[in-house]
Amino acid sequence: MVKIEFEVNGRQRSGDVESRLTLADYLREVCGLTGTHLGCEHGVCGACTVLLDGEAVRSCLLFAVQAEGSSVTTIEGLSNPGELSHIQEAFRAHHGLQCGFCTPGFIVTAHALLSKNPSPTDEEILDGLSGNLCRCTGYQGIVHAVRSVAVQEPSSSVGEER
Amino acid sequence: MSRFVGQSVQRREDPRFLTGQGTYVDDVQLKGMLHAAFLRSDVARGRLVSVNAERAKAHPGVVAVFLSGDINPGALEMRISSAAGSDMPGPPLRPLADSDVRFVGEPIAVVVAENRYLAEDAVDLLEVEYEPQSPLLDDLSAIAEEGVELVHPELGSNVAATMAVPNNDAKELLQSLPYSVSLELSQQRQTHVPMECRGIVVDWLAADNRIEVYASTQNPHEFRLQTAQLLGLPENSVRIISNDVGGGFGQKVYLSRDEMCIILASRLVQSPIKWTEDRRENLLGSNSARRDDILVSMAADDDGRIQAAGLQHFEECGAFPEMGTGGAGVAVAMYFPGPYRVPIVDWSTTSVWSNTVGRQAYRGPWVAETYARERVVDELATQMGMDPLEFRRRNVIQSEDLPHQHPTGPVLTDVSCSQTLEQAAEIIGYDSFRAEQEEARKSGRYKGLGLSLYVEPSAFGFGALGIEAATVRVLPNGTVNVTLGTGNHGQGLETTMAQVVADELGLDFDDVVVRDGDTDSSPYGAGTIGSRSAVIAANAAVNASQEVRLKVLQIAAEMLEASVDDLTIEDSKVRVVGVPDRGVTIREVARTAHNSPEALPSGLPPGLEATARFQAPPVTYSNACHACLLEVDTTTGIVNIERYVVSEDCGNMINPMVVEGQIAGGVAQGIGGALLENMVYDTDGNPLATSFLDYLLPTAADVPDIEYGHIVTESAVPGGYKGMAEGGAIGAPAAVANGVADALRPFGVKIRDLPLTPSYILGLLEPELLDR
Numbered sequence: 064m065v066k067i068e069f070e071v072n073g074r075q076r077s078g079d080v081e082s083r084l085t086l087a088d089y090l091r092e093v094c095g096l097t098g099t100h101l102g103c104e105h106g107v108c109g110a111c112t113v114l115l116d117g118e119a120v121r122s123c124l125l126f127a128v129q130a131e132g133s134s135v136t137t138i139e140g141l142s143n144p145g146e147l148s149h150i151q152e153a154f155r156a157h158h159g160l161q162c163g164f165c166t167p168g169f170i171v172t173a174h175a176l177l178s179k180n181p182s183p184t185d186e187e188i189l190d191g192l193s194g195n196l197c198r199c200t201g202y203q204g205i206v207h208a209v210r211s212v213a214v215q216e217p218s219s220s221v222g223e224e225r
Numbered sequence: 226m227s228r229f230v231g232q233s234v235q236r237r238e239d240p241r242f243l244t245g246q247g248t249y250v251d252d253v254q255l256k257g258m259l260h261a262a263f264l265r266s267d268v269a270r271g272r273l274v275s276v277n278a279e280r281a282k283a284h285p286g287v288v289a290v291f292l293s294g295d296i297n298p299g300a301l302e303m304r305i306s307s308a309a310g311s312d313m314p315g316p317p318l319r320p321l322a323d324s325d326v327r328f329v330g331e332p333i334a335v336v337v338a339e340n341r342y343l344a345e346d347a348v349d350l351l352e353v354e355y356e357p358q359s360p361l362l363d364d365l366s367a368i369a370e371e372g373v374e375l376v377h378p379e380l381g382s383n384v385a386a387t388m389a390v391p392n393n394d395a396k397e398l399l400q401s402l403p404y405s406v407s408l409e410l411s412q413q414r415q416t417h418v419p420m421e422c423r424g425i426v427v428d429w430l431a432a433d434n435r436i437e438v439y440a441s442t443q444n445p446h447e448f449r450l451q452t453a454q455l456l457g458l459p460e461n462s463v464r465i466i467s468n469d470v471g472g473g474f475g476q477k478v479y480l481s482r483d484e485m486c487i488i489l490a491s492r493l494v495q496s497p498i499k500w501t502e503d504r505r506e507n508l509l510g511s512n513s514a515r516r517d518d519i520l521v522s523m524a525a526d527d528d529g530r531i532q533a534a535g536l537q538h539f540e541e542c543g544a545f546p547e548m549g550t551g552g553a554g555v556a557v558a559m560y561f562p563g564p565y566r567v568p569i570v571d572w573s574t575t576s577v578w579s580n581t582v583g584r585q586a587y588r589g590p591w592v593a594e595t596y597a598r599e600r601v602v603d604e605l606a607t608q609m610g611m612d613p614l615e616f617r618r619r620n621v622i623q624s625e626d627l628p629h630q631h632p633t634g635p636v637l638t639d640v641s642c643s644q645t646l647e648q649a650a651e652i653i654g655y656d657s658f659r660a661e662q663e664e665a666r667k668s669g670r671y672k673g674l675g676l677s678l679y680v681e682p683s684a685f686g687f688g689a690l691g692i693e694a695a696t697v698r699v700l701p702n703g704t705v706n707v708t709l710g711t712g713n714h715g716q717g718l719e720t721t722m723a724q725v726v727a728d729e730l731g732l733d734f735d736d737v738v739v740r741d742g743d744t745d746s747s748p749y750g751a752g753t754i755g756s757r758s759a760v761i762a763a764n765a766a767v768n769a770s771q772e773v774r775l776k777v778l779q780i781a782a783e784m785l786e787a788s789v790d791d792l793t794i795e796d797s798k799v800r801v802v803g804v805p806d807r808g809v810t811i812r813e814v815a816r817t818a819h820n821s822p823e824a825l826p827s828g829l830p831p832g833l834e835a836t837a838r839f840q841a842p843p844v845t846y847s848n849a850c851h852a853c854l855l856e857v858d859t860t861t862g863i864v865n866i867e868r869y870v871v872s873e874d875c876g877n878m879i880n881p882m883v884v885e886g887q888i889a890g891g892v893a894q895g896i897g898g899a900l901l902e903n904m905v906y907d908t909d910g911n912p913l914a915t916s917f918l919d920y921l922l923p924t925a926a927d928v929p930d931i932e933y934g935h936i937v938t939e940s941a942v943p944g945g946y947k948g949m950a951e952g953g954a955i956g957a958p959a960a961v962a963n964g965v966a967d968a969l970r971p972f973g974v975k976i977r978d979l980p981l982t983p984s985y986i987l988g989l990l991e992p993e994l995l996d997r
Binding site for chain 1: 239241242243244245249251252420421472501716717883885886889890893894918923925931
């Protein structure tokens with residue numbers, strides 16, 4: 064067992080974990096933050112994407128102990144309860160989700176993409192989203208949603224990071 | 226009158242998905258819950274000599290290791306029940322492999338442990354001895370012959386099903402007519418890949434002799450029926466709770482053998498157990514789809530009118546398919562003529578067992594018919610020197626041809642094949658394309674335009690599949706709960722069905738909440754499969770709403786001292802026609818119905834709710850035309866889709882946004898099948914695509930912006946709806962393949978196989994490259 068301490072969605076977490084426990088399982092099983100989904104557990108599908116100190120990472124490929132001392136933001140931390148961020152609103156308006164399973168990973172990825180580059184070109188959007196898999200939407204609504212947020216708010220920050 | 230139906234209402238279910246508040250099966254935690262993992266066969270075919278579980282059992286945290294001798298005797302009935310009839314032919318089923326194994330991935334043992342990590346550790350400690358035998362694979366016509374070794378010795382043949390309707394006139398015309406083409410085609414194995422793998426949480430309530438199962442299913446009531454049959458429990462002792470489901474595409478229609486094993490294991494340990502399939506298991510152990518070999522022929526007269534066709538079809542079913550053979554053979558033949566007038570067809574179809582994972586219906590299970598037909602139509606047009614669009618115009622079914630009966634059986638009535646062809650051609654700019662193509666070729670760029678027309682059978686009306694149920698309850702405060710027998714898993718039924726009910730009852734959309742998936746509280750239904758919910762469930766909801774509406778009017782008539790015939794419901798109020806200030810709210814009516822029985826018209830029972838069903842006609846056809854404009858890079862072999870148009874006719878749309886979402890998802894899967902996805906087995910029967918690095922799904926960069934056109938021809942069901950959810954995946958493979966064939970026509974290459982990967986295309990262009 065290894066002692067860990069880090070921040071999840073603004074709240075300090077500490078405890079003893081097995082060194083092989085993945086960050087995804089820690090978030091889901093220990094923190095009860097089940098919005099982070101596991102779609103492949105080998106780093107391809109992106110459903111488990113979270114922010115680690117602001118960077119989009121695959122929580123299935125990280126051990127919980129690797130988050131030591133850092134700040135993790137999950138899908139649950141990207142909007143206030145009962146509210147939707149601009150990105151989440153745009154996904155809804157453009158039908159960028161159907162079954163919803165890949166959605167948290169896409170929202171977190173889009174958030175990281177637009178935080179770094181608030182007005183991406185179409186090519187940058189496709190490139191930025193191509194590390195996440197969706198089987199329902201054909202990506203139409205997802206790409207349109209990100210495009211709409213990028214065009215609407217070329218300079219300000221998007222989604223309220225807490 | 227309709228305020229919500231026909232509108233792109235934003236989805237009710239979205240906020241919880243967008244914020245990570247959905248509840249998928251792996252999110253369920255129960256007190257004292259144990260975790261399961263499977264040992265799966267590494268051998269495609271062979272004797273299972275021994276399994277030594279001693280070291281696994283001794284591993285810390287391991288509660289039990291179950292082999293076939295423990296699990297299998299508990300399984301009283303494994304066949305599916307209502308939808309297709311339990312007497313349909315099928316393989317000899319077993320929960321765990323017993324004395325032999327029949328495909329790589331077949332479950333051999335279940336380990337139950339305190340957590341999943343420990344369970345997987347213990348799986349690695351199991352020692353298995355096999356005596357491998359040569360698997361039966363790949364060459365479908367060879368496997369089907371008599372005298373070869375058998376996948377299932379119990380059955381005496383590798384032919385799972387076969388049917389032929391020979392037509393000598395067709396055979397003769399295919400030989401004698403001046404224009405006649407024959408193509409050998411194959412469709413590769415693909416798989417559904419719901420982003421949420423399978424999973425199950427089983428809770429035994431021993432004191433009640435009752436079981437509650439949290440499931441990821443498209444079909445909760447069938448799941449209950451199968452669970453009850455498996456265990457010999459009365460159906461009302463089984464509760465299935467299917468909350469949010471992360472996609473299915475056909476893979477989650479029935480209770481699978483892996484899930485049966487977990488149910489049986491849970492009874493043995495008398496504790497709740499969770500099993501969550503990982504992606505590797507999903508790719509090697511969950512049933513997959515497609516895999517067809519086709520010999521298709523077509524002949525036309527001098528005017529380019531189709532005179533005869535032939536279709537010899539083989540399909541691979543794997544070892545333990547779901548629902549009988551898991552195949553679509555006869556449907557492939559029946560729907561083969563599709564959107565065209567084809568006077569005679571000579572056809573046969575043969576389904577064979579093999580030592581691979583089982584076959585299972587996947588979005589448009591009979592897609593081989595559209596692929597074969599649209600490919601041969603293009604090649605026949607080319608042989609005649611006629612443009613494929615012109616050839617289609619001469620043969621496509623026109624409105625004045627309706628009703629039209631195909632020689633293979635189907636009778637088409639409310640379709641618009643010719644209109645969708647013209648609309649798609651117009652949107653994509655077909656008229657100007659040939660000149661652009663010619664110009665591009667001069668500079669060494671190879672553009673192609675592929676068309677694909679199809680007619681999609683939806684909402685089959687046989688057996689339980691033809692019926693759906695809805696309960697509409699108006700609560701004392703005037704809001705409404707609707708429960709359905711469906712299995713919503715991304716289709717937006719919480720939204721679209723609320724649109725339908727709100728319109729029928731004159732209520733606001735926000736006053737109607739729709740739920741399904743809990744078998745204790747929802748009426749029996751056949752799930753969300755086969756493009757049936759909009760046609761059948763919506764009309765069940767309409768029927769129940771109309772019963773409720775009548776009662777609302779009867780109560781209001783008493784309250785207003787008016788005649789029912791003089792009342793209307795609008796904006797949640799019942800009003801007397803022509804007297805705008807005389808009215809009562811639905812809320813007042815509901816309160817009266819529930820709380821003031823003395824104020825009700827005499828003879829009218831209290832309460833305000835109804836359960837009703839709708840029985841569908843035998844089949845409801847939608848139709849569409851796809852047009853795909855692409856460029857093939859002849860240096861790299863890469864296909865770049867530049868534009869993609871779908872013109873479709875699904876009758877009246879309840880929610881156009883949802884309809885277009887269904888088209889887009891299907892098209893992406895079809896593009897994946899045409900260009901990327903390939904579930905390959907090696908000659909030893911090992912699946913080679915067991916990760917997303919090998920099984921390539923389309924990404925955002927692979928799917929172009931899809932352009933839509935809508936034609937509306939109402940179907941015969943009330944509301945005029947037609948199912949359309951599978952069509953995207955049916956039309957796309959042929960549209961893409963025809964586009965590639967069109968682009969590469971100057972090279973005279975023959976496309977036989979899918980997917981059209983860069984290496985395959987380079988191999989067509991420079992066959993000698995393949996030998997290097």
